[in-house]
Amino acid sequence: MKHLNIEQKRPRIAVFDFTGCEGCELQLANKEETLGAFLDAIEVINYREVSSEKGDNYDVALIDGAITRPDEIERLKAIREKAKVLVAMGSCACFGGVTKLKNAYNLDEANREVYGDCPKETIPTMAVGDVVTVDLKLPGCPVSKDEVERVVQHLVWDLPLPTYAYPVCLQCKQRYTVCRFDMGELCLGPITRAGCNAPCPAGGLGCWGCRGPAENPNYEEFFALAKEKGFSEQEVKDRLAFFGGFEDVL
Amino acid sequence: MLFKILSKDGFRSLVEIILQSNEIIAPKKIGTKADGDPIHQFLPVTSFEEMDLDYRTTEYSAKTYFLPYRENLCTFDFEADDWEQKIAYRMQPRAIIGLRAFDINALTKLDKVFSKGRFPSPYYISRRKNTFIVGIDREPLEDEFCQSIGADIVTHGFDLFMTDLGDRYFVAVDSDRGFNLLNRVDVREVTDEDTQAYKEVRKRIQNGFKTKINLSNLPNLLDLEFTSEVWKKWGDKCLSCGSCAMVCPTCYCYGVSEEVSMDFKEGARVKQLYSCNLLDFARVAGGHNFRPDQETRLKYRYYHQHRGFLEDYDEPKCVGCNRCGRVCLAGISPAAVIRDLYEENV
Numbered sequence A: 001m002k003h004l005n006i007e008q009k010r011p012r013i014a015v016f017d018f019t020g021c022e023g024c025e026l027q028l029a030n031k032e033e034t035l036g037a038f039l040d041a042i043e044v045i046n047y048r049e050v051s052s053e054k055g056d057n058y059d060v061a062l063i064d065g066a067i068t069r070p071d072e073i074e075r076l077k078a079i080r081e082k083a084k085v086l087v088a089m090g091s092c093a094c095f096g097g098v099t100k101l102k103n104a105y106n107l108d109e110a111n112r113e114v115y116g117d118c119p120k121e122t123i124p125t126m127a128v129g130d131v132v133t134v135d136l137k138l139p140g141c142p143v144s145k146d147e148v149e150r151v152v153q154h155l156v157w158d159l160p161l162p163t164y165a166y167p168v169c170l171q172c173k174q175r176y177t178v179c180r181f182d183m184g185e186l187c188l189g190p191i192t193r194a195g196c197n198a199p200c201p202a203g204g205l206g207c208w209g210c211r212g213p214a215e216n217p218n219y220e221e222f223f224a225l226a227k228e229k230g231f232s233e234q235e236v237k238d239r240l241a242f243f244g245g246f247e248d249v250l
Numbered sequence B: 001m002l003f004k005i006l007s008k009d010g011f012r013s014l015v016e017i018i019l020q021s022n023e024i025i026a027p028k029k030i031g032t033k034a035d036g037d038p039i040h041q042f043l044p045v046t047s048f049e050e051m052d053l054d055y056r057t058t059e060y061s062a063k064t065y066f067l068p069y070r071e072n073l074c075t076f077d078f079e080a081d082d083w084e085q086k087i088a089y090r091m092q093p094r095a096i097i098g099l100r101a102f103d104i105n106a107l108t109k110l111d112k113v114f115s116k117g118r119f120p121s122p123y124y125i126s127r128r129k130n131t132f133i134v135g136i137d138r139e140p141l142e143d144e145f146c147q148s149i150g151a152d153i154v155t156h157g158f159d160l161f162m163t164d165l166g167d168r169y170f171v172a173v174d175s176d177r178g179f180n181l182l183n184r185v186d187v188r189e190v191t192d193e194d195t196q197a198y199k200e201v202r203k204r205i206q207n208g209f210k211t212k213i214n215l216s217n218l219p220n221l222l223d224l225e226f227t228s229e230v231w232k233k234w235g236d237k238c239l240s241c242g243s244c245a246m247v248c249p250t251c252y253c254y255g256v257s258e259e260v261s262m263d264f265k266e267g268a269r270v271k272q273l274y275s276c277n278l279l280d281f282a283r284v285a286g287g288h289n290f291r292p293d294q295e296t297r298l299k300y301r302y303y304h305q306h307r308g309f310l311e312d313y314d315e316p317k318c319v320g321c322n323r324c325g326r327v328c329l330a331g332i333s334p335a336a337v338i339r340d341l342y343e344e345n346v
């Protein structure tokens, strides 16, 4: 493909799933209006949702899911060695995600609860970055396809990567949403990183913080205001723990 | 200024005449808060009944009908080895009905920046010129301090401005098109009795202001209190969320970025409103941040409102609507911050 007479790079991309719901991978195949163009812009090396091709001559590895078994550590390290760019995609890969909730329990008990008499080998849940070096994090549950597209555009045309220092509230306000606090509900928007375009408050649900903390969030004030509005410390902590992004303040 | 008396039926006819050919934006009730307060927003309406001119306030101002949160400044088509730029800022005429005096004053402040300033914005001018404005007076809310700023009375910047006299409206006419439209409905000249009734309503409104701030020496005070602990006291609370600037009728800061379509065949230059309270507002290439802490950012927000703008345009930027104070989850409001500065409450 040529643009402005320049031959366009086609990044060789592979997608790998670890422990998670695979929702992020499905998300990559979403947004039908640009799916054709998206797949044209890249070379799919390994991505089981859209192609049976398998190979290991990829440059970019998109990692979906958290690390919860010893064999996953080995597999992830091998991928890291081959990939020039490794992207942690989604909240599980970036923070550990929902599966990280198990770390609060005794692992053997958790194992029995889920697998009964056929326990599986398991370790405390880790984020991808706890095991290997991550070049780029795209938090979100699921990952935003828009953001993945921007990453591809960065790889192809060197367009700047999206960055959001500010919290969800800004994008929430830009949609004229009625604040969930005004409706008597809790919302993590004031401390959570924007970039999702605040779909949850707009849909009538407070933010659950799937994108993790904004840059330098004001936790102290947030805890104070949540308390003042009548939310218990436990309620706030449970929500902060949900996607694993707020470990530092728990 | 020209004044007329418009019957309530006449007003309904006027709205219906506009609706025949133009879009109308007006306060509309969209829900109820947990505490029982109604929620109103400026939204397109399709009938007279949909408007609720008795609204108390709107969380969002109407500024985004002039400065949208997001707009394309231009688009690009990439074709073979060439590209074409397209700029489009024409819009269909429309009317906004129900703006309060301070919201119209907010527009006249934006006019100074975007119509009469050093760098006029055709995007803004096109929207402003093509918007017919009908304002309406009412008694102030407890926390509004527009009177202290002198923004509770409006003398220009609108087409029609109405004061409700019970069974009729006292209408100030500020444009030819307003005059012409009025003449198509049931309108009559003002009598002494009308003037008397108008003065009484104005007096009631004028006496209704509960929140006052002292502006007399504020610009100097701000200079003197540059290092005041008051900034830290309030800055420590700031969540750097930008909600205040988003709902403020006069905040106009923005960022510009370029976006490219996934097939790399089209691009757009996008303008998005921003806020000086956001952490990276003053971050520059190379990573240096001129305003790295909350306290400094909050301070400069007040400096722009009450000092910097004044220096350029001889009036504060703030109109005293207190939308920012109401929206702030951290409870930061101009009246409280400014009072603390005067009283050195830290």
Ligand code: SF4
Pocket (backbone or CB within 6 Å): A168, A169, A170, A172, A173, A177, A178, A179, A180, A181, A187, A188, A189, A190, A198, A201, A206, A207, B243
């Ligand atoms: S709903 Fe949540 S994200 Fe939106 S403004 Fe309120 S606190 Fe912020």
Ligand code: SF4
Pocket (backbone or CB within 6 Å): A140, A141, A168, A192, A193, A196, A197, A198, A199, A200, A201, A206, A207, A208, A209, A210, A211, A212
């Ligand atoms: S609003 Fe919060 S929970 Fe919802 S997508 Fe955004 S960051 Fe995630």
Ligand code: SF4
Pocket (backbone or CB within 6 Å): B237, B238, B239, B240, B241, B242, B243, B244, B245, B277, B278, B324, B327, B328, B329, B330, B331, B332
């Ligand atoms: S002053 Fe309030 S609304 Fe404004 S950025 Fe700070 S916390 Fe947000």
Ligand code: SF4
Pocket (backbone or CB within 6 Å): B244, B247, B248, B249, B250, B251, B305, B317, B318, B319, B320, B321, B322, B323, B324, B325, B334
């Ligand atoms: S009171 Fe707040 S929202 Fe209203 S004009 Fe002043 S700064 Fe803006």
Ligand code: SF4
Pocket (backbone or CB within 6 Å): B245, B250, B251, B252, B253, B274, B275, B276, B277, B300, B301, B302, B304, B305
């Ligand atoms: S600098 Fe701050 S106060 Fe001034 S217009 Fe921009 S956002 Fe509003």
